Amino acid sequence: MSTESPAVLIVGSVALDSLETPYGAANDTLGGSAVYGSLACSMLAPVRLVGVVGSDYPSEGIELLTSKGVDLEGLEVIEGGETFRWSGRYDGDLGAAETLETHLNVFADFSPKLPGDYANTPYVFLANIQPGLQAQVLEQVASPLLSMCDTMNLWLDTVPDEVEAMIGKVDIALMNDAEAQQLTQESHLIAAAEKTLKLGAKRSIVKKGEHGAFICTDDGCRFIPPYPTTRIIDTTGAGDTFAGGVIGHLASTGDLSDDNLMRAAAVGTVLASFCVEELGVKGLAAATREDLEERYEALEKSSRIPSL
Numbered sequence: 001m002s003t004e005s006p007a008v009l010i011v012g013s014v015a016l017d018s019l020e021t022p023y024g025a026a027n028d029t030l031g032g033s034a035v036y037g038s039l040a041c042s043m044l045a046p047v048r049l050v051g052v053v054g055s056d057y058p059s060e061g062i063e064l065l066t067s068k069g070v071d072l073e074g075l076e077v078i079e080g081g082e083t084f085r086w087s088g089r090y091d092g093d094l095g096a097a098e099t100l101e102t103h104l105n106v107f108a109d110f111s112p113k114l115p116g117d118y119a120n121t122p123y124v125f126l127a128n129i130q131p132g133l134q135a136q137v138l139e140q141v142a143s144p145l146l147s148m149c150d151t152m153n154l155w156l157d158t159v160p161d162e163v164e165a166m167i168g169k170v171d172i173a174l175m176n177d178a179e180a181q182q183l184t185q186e187s188h189l190i191a192a193a194e195k196t197l198k199l200g201a202k203r204s205i206v207k208k209g210e211h212g213a214f215i216c217t218d219d220g221c222r223f224i225p226p227y228p229t230t231r232i233i234d235t236t237g238a239g240d241t242f243a244g245g246v247i248g249h250l251a252s253t254g255d256l257s258d259d260n261l262m263r264a265a266a267v268g269t270v271l272a273s274f275c276v277e278e279l280g281v282k283g284l285a286a287a288t289r290e291d292l293e294e295r296y297e298a299l300e301k302s303s304r305i306p307s308l
């Protein structure tokens with residue numbers, strides 16, 4: 001982590017996940033959009049996490065985040081409360097997870113109040129959680145240099161207007177392919193990304209899982225390929241990890257140009273490759289800055305198109 005970089009505020013779920021994959025299963029393992037995002041981002045910039053857990057949250061989770069330098073002053077612990085739980089199952093190709101159960105638990109009554117100096121954080125990542133909570137956090141940040149939001153099908157099914165309102169307020173709207181199609185009713189992904197821009201976001205990123213991502217602005221769309229790992233064990237949190245890498249790179253460089261957003265997306269795709277190689281947060285937690293740089297270089301070389 002570079003302590004000189006400006007900080008990134010991340011709000012999202014801090015969860016206990018139960019996972020079923022063809023390669024293994026886990027019960028009540030560390031997860032959550034804010035946790036994956038924070039672990040990824042903390043490799044590049046200081047992170048301030050905003051979220052809530054119950055007193056059942058294991059000390060292992062706190063220790064892991066603390067060991068990566070994540071500031072947990074904004075993580076509320078509700079005495080006697082139960083931590084957010086999500087369970088999901090994956091089929092053979094580990095594409096999209098089928099959600100089996102979601103228990104918001106302490107997130108149902110969460111009303112985030114930013115502690116200390118958090119309101120002055122320059123970079124804000126509103127990771128997947130109720131859009132109403134994302135809005136409450138964004139409203140409390142004085143004047144972010146860059147804000148980015150993610151979402152998921154549950155919120156598009158239940159509170160689509162709130163998702164649209166949030167997209168209208170951020171610099172970067174992030175979604176996976178199915179979510180972009182659901183939001184815009186466009187099956188063509190570039191058309192879907194363009195419609196997302198019409199909702200007000202300055203840039204839109206459409207994640208395509210193992211097929212990379214589109215990065216779209218008013219000047220058009222560019223494609224970032226995935227890092228071609230052949231070991232795919234569990235794709236949980238890959239999208240959040242990608243996002244943490246994107247905002248971490250932008251914060252650590254301070255360069256918000258379109259070219260640097262491409263570099264940020266390449267960092268995100270490399271970090272996502274570490275995430276999918278092990279069950280839960282294990283692969284990402286073990287990755288080092290050197291690992292990241294090595295894979296970035298390999299991705300850069302493998303994706304260069306020779307000139308005609």
Ligand code: AMP
Pocket residue numbers: 012013015016017031032033085086102128129130152154235236237238239240241
């Ligand atoms: P991803 O695989 O990137 O879509 O994110 C998976 C993570 O999202 C898991 O660790 C879950 O705990 C978390 N998650 C699943 N459903 C929700 C939800 N409705 N709100 C917030 N986080 C969720």
